[in-house]
Amino acid sequence: MTGGGLRVFIVEDEVLLQMQLELYLEEAGHSVVGVAASSREALAQAPSAGADIALVDVHLADGPTGIEVGRKLSDQGLPVVFLTANAARLPADFSGAIGVIGKPYTQAALAETLDFLVAAVRQPPPPPPVPDALTLAPAMSTRWHIN
16 A cells, blocks of 8 residues: 555446546546556456455445445455445454445545545554444454444
């Protein structure tokens, strides 16, 4: 990890949302190192993307497989944050992810969340407070002693 921004791998099947997310990330000083629209693409591309973190939509073009993608990427050591309008679909352990950003999100909320995630990825534990747009996985809240 270098510089102030994160290298982000995006897993999002809705092209307009993916483009908007890329724009938001770049405007906030982060770089997009890969994009995938399906679980197959994500699992094939992620290992060589050189990402610091993956933002993974829960429902992908090839079915509601984002949860499985998130677990596999987390198991490979890549920090994951889910994107979804329905966080209740996540298992209790958040499939090993740091947390979830609720859709729809604003550019300002995403930027604030990414600032928090820089610390979460680079020098855990991140300082509180947790941004409103991010729901931490219970395991992360416990590990980082953040309520």
